Amino acid sequence: MIEVFGQKYPNVNFINAAVAGGAGTNARAVLATRLQxxxxxxxWQGHAGQELIGTYVAAGQLEPLNFLYEENGWLDVMPETLIPLISQNGNIYSVPVNIHRANVLxxxxxxxxxxxVAVPTSLDEFxxxxxxxxxxxxxAPLALGEQWTxxxxxxxxxxxxxxxDDYNGLWDGTKSWxxxxxxxALNDFVKVLSYTNSDSASLSWQDASQLVVDGDAAFNIMGDWAEGFFKELGKEPxxxxGWAPVPGTAGTFQFLSDSFVLPTGAPHRDAAIAWLTVAGSKEGQDAFNPVKGSIPARSDGDKALYDVYLxxxxxxxxxxxxxxxxxxxVVANDSWKSEIDTALGLFLLDLNVENFQTSLVAACVASGPCE
Structure with missing residues (x-):
């Protein structure tokens, strides 16, 4: 994508200040220091949705990007149900460059x-x-890894x-936890956990995926970056x-995305807008995503560039x-997600649904939209 930018804007000096480290943890620490x-x-690049909105929009550090979407016709080529998830109060705050899917079996x-047995399509069949x-x-038919998995x-x-609808309601305050x-649903989760490996806490997501291709487990629920792992192992699709939507979720695409933003007071605003224009373009996204192993946020990508899963x-x-x-x-700001993660860790010690649900209600009141 940087090459595409260089071709379109040869007079702009592009400085790639990427910071190494998984999940962007190191990069976010450096960013916080720079902003301060x-x-x-x-x-900069961050996860689309509340990770950006709840942190940087809340602090007044990002400009709305509605003008870019309107000028470039992006609203016509991105799913209608995506836009509210990257917006607040009618303002769009990021340009998604790729899409990964979370709900993959x-x-x-x-x-x-x-x-x-056949591939299950409902929770009961699962x-x-x-x-x-x-x-x-x-x-353990279902392979599982460490706590984030x-x-x-x-x-x-x-x-x-x-x-x-009700899943979305959990995050926008229209559905009570x-x-x-x-x-x-939490009892369904407990039942699902009963089919998983007892050593999950010591395994990475790659370890859990390996159990599936080795035949030691039948299933794993993981984002579609797992496909890249299977390809690296030389496995045939x-x-x-194989893959399917998580049982019970066909027709729904649970997404995450790397996206770029326009900071308030960007020192080279015109150049930043040029970068965002490339990031949202068909050419830019089709240059980036086949290499990343993800799909474009746009719905008009050139399918011939992508493998059979993508x-x-x-x-x-x-x-x-x-x-x-x-x-x-995407759906929860950092503090809310952290509270859910803490409650989940305690829940895994005793699998007490009543206590877990009480903690989830409290987390939504403390850091989410619940009253």
Whole structure:
């Protein structure tokens, strides 16, 4: 994408001040120091949604980007249900350059075939299938890793159990965390956990994915960066690994995104706008995403540039209802997510749904939109 920018704006000196470190933790620390010192970069990358809005928009540090969306026709090529998730009070605050999907069920086709079971499409089918696999001698049909992957699993089960409208309601304050059907969803989560490996806390997401392709587990629920891991292992799609929406979530695309912003008082504002224009362009996104292993936020990407999994994700992105990920920054600000993570850690010690639900209600009141 930087190459595309250089071709379009050869007279602009692009300084890539990327900071190494997974999940952007190191970069965010450097950014905080720069912002505090009044040394804002011309743009930066963060997770689309509340991770940016709840931190930087709340502090008055970002400009709205509605003018860019209108001038470039982006509202016509990005899903209608995406825009509210990257906006506040009608103002759009970031340009998503890529899309990853959170609600993906990865599976081992040979394991399912040997057990005589099909890919489940509902939570009830999921439970029945895993019961069959356990009866056949597979102790933990669902591979799981460390705690952030447990939060990732939880958000997909909440979506499957509640549906997209009520799932969205949890994050915008129109659905109470104390409702009976939320308790049912959390009980579904407990049941799902009963099919997972006991050593999950010591495993990375890659370790959990490895269990699936090795045939030691049948399933893993993980974002679609797992496909890149399987490809690195040389595994063949739909032969040595397969994918489907998390049971109960077909027709819904639970997303996360890397996106760029325009800081208030950007030192080189015109150059920053030029960068954002490239970041939101078809050419820019089609240059970046096939390399990243993600899909464009735009629905008009050139499918011929993408592999078979990413093509299927592009099809779903264009037609599905879009909802946001908790784990990856879309639906909850940092403090709210941190409180949920703390409550989840305590919950995993005793699996007491009543206490967990009480903590989730309190977290929404303390840091979310609940009263």
């Amino acid at each position: 010192a009044g040394d804002a970069p011309d743009s 990865w599976y081992n086709p040979a394991v399912l075939k040997d057990a005589g 439970f029945t299938t895993m019961d069959t696999l356990k009866a056949a001698g597979m102790d 447990v939060m990732h699993l939880m958000e997909t089960i909440l979506l499957a159990s509640l549906g997209s 104390g409702d009976a059907d939320v308790a049912e 739909m032969t040595e690994f 093509q299927s994700a592009m099809d779903d992105w264009a037609k599905d209802v879009v909802v946001g990920s908790l784990t990856h920054g």
